[in-house]
Amino acid sequence: MDNKLKIHLLVNEVAGNGRAKKVLEQTTSLLINQNINFDLQKSNYAGEAIRLAQHYGNQRHLPNEILLVIGGDGSLNEVLNGIKRSDNPSTPIAYLPAGTGNDFARAADLTADPKVLLDHFKENFEPDEVDCGSFTLPKITAEQKYYFANSFGIGFDAFVNHNSNISKLKKLLNHLSEGKFIYGLNVVASVTKQDTFGVEIERNGQKIYFDDAFMVTTTNHPFLGGGLPLLPSAKIDSHKIDAVVVEKFSLGKLVKLFINLLKDGSHVNDPQFHYFEADKIRVTTMKKEYAQVDGEEIKPNLFNIEFSVSSFNLLR
Numbered sequence: 001m002d003n004k005l006k007i008h009l010l011v012n013e014v015a016g017n018g019r020a021k022k023v024l025e026q027t028t029s030l031l032i033n034q035n036i037n038f039d040l041q042k043s044n045y046a047g048e049a050i051r052l053a054q055h056y057g058n059q060r061h062l063p064n065e066i067l068l069v070i071g072g073d074g075s076l077n078e079v080l081n082g083i084k085r086s087d088n089p090s091t092p093i094a095y096l097p098a099g100t101g102n103d104f105a106r107a108a109d110l111t112a113d114p115k116v117l118l119d120h121f122k123e124n125f126e127p128d129e130v131d132c133g134s135f136t137l138p139k140i141t142a143e144q145k146y147y148f149a150n151s152f153g154i155g156f157d158a159f160v161n162h163n164s165n166i167s168k169l170k171k172l173l174n175h176l177s178e179g180k181f182i183y184g185l186n187v188v189a190s191v192t193k194q195d196t197f198g199v200e201i202e203r204n205g206q207k208i209y210f211d212d213a214f215m216v217t218t219t220n221h222p223f224l225g226g227g228l229p230l231l232p233s234a235k236i237d238s239h240k241i242d243a244v245v246v247e248k249f250s251l252g253k254l255v256k257l258f259i260n261l262l263k264d265g266s267h268v269n270d271p272q273f274h275y276f277e278a279d280k281i282r283v284t285t286m287k288k289e290y291a292q293v294d295g296e297e298i299k300p301n302l303f304n305i306e307f308s309v310s311s312f313n314l315l316r
């Protein structure tokens with residue numbers, strides 16, 4: 001049975017500041033020792049995994065061939081977009097989390113241990129259909145559909161993400177700790193600098209307007225920023241998409257919300273915390289703000305986006 005497996009590794013070696021490289025080494029040595037067929041492709045630049053995954057999805061594969069991604073949430077996002085835009089969008093994706101945040105793996109309860117995953121493949125290669133988010137952006141020639149495994153955030157969380165990316169401390173702290181710690185530090189550093197903005201949420205034909213939003217995050221699951229449970233009720237198999245709007249708050253209120261978020265999730269009951277669940281949610285912002293999609297930065301812009309729930313096949 002083992003020898004029938006064929007693993008196609010797609011790896012972002014720079015993910016997780018070297019973590020992906022280590023996971024790749026562990027995985028290839030297990031594959032060699034267990035005499036499992038494999039090939040290996042590495043992304044050479046940001047964005048290349050979209051093209052590589054799309055190419056993989058355009059080819060015919062036997063059920064015992066497995067596309068195994070090693071990287072962080074950004075790498076998974078690229079592969080998801082490549083597969084979904086390919087001729088075979090239901091091509092299953094297997095994923096070993098090796099980034100700094102690994103929020104999707106947390107939400108989908110994925111193992112980070114290559115041995116556990118390979119042992120599992122020997123018993124079962126039936127994928128599970130799980131949710132992802134999708135949205136369309138106008139392009140010069142035609143509309144392009146995009147997908148996300150985690151979230152599309154506008155405002156505060158995107159600004160924190162931006163500050164985390166430029167932080168000189170990031171590299172050092174990544175070596176010392178989990179992404180959550182870096183994110184937490186940047187939450188505090190960014191809170192006084194983030195402005196507020198008008199945002200309209202439209203779902204099921206109903207429009208709700210917020211004058212002073214601090215952030216609006218459309219999410220596929222609970223986690224943000226490396227394990228912070230922003231919306232505990234969001235699930236990757238709910239077949240719904242969720243949007244969270246947090247209105248302007250003081251530094252004192254931030255501390256209270258943050259403690260409640262970590263303690264028992266009761267921050268969701270705060271009058272300044274709003275959440276919506278639907279098949280489709282349109283988010284319109286009135287001021288240029290940073291955005292992030294699966295942790296990848298989008299420069300400040302005005303957004304008018306309809307998000308909807310989509311799905312992909314996940315092997316775990």
Ligand SMILES: Nc1ncnc2c1ncn2[C@@H]1O[C@H](COP(=O)(O)OP(=O)(O)OP(=O)(O)O)[C@@H](O)[C@H]1O
Nearest residue numbers: 015016044045046047072073074075099100101102
């Ligand atoms: N060879 C490469 N050189 C530079 N950047 C790359 C290369 N291959 C992929 N990338 C980019 O690296 C970025 C970071 O990857 P990824 O998000 O997977 O890791 P991470 O940021 O460490 O993890 P996480 O998102 O879980 O915190 C992605 O934007 C991806 O496009």
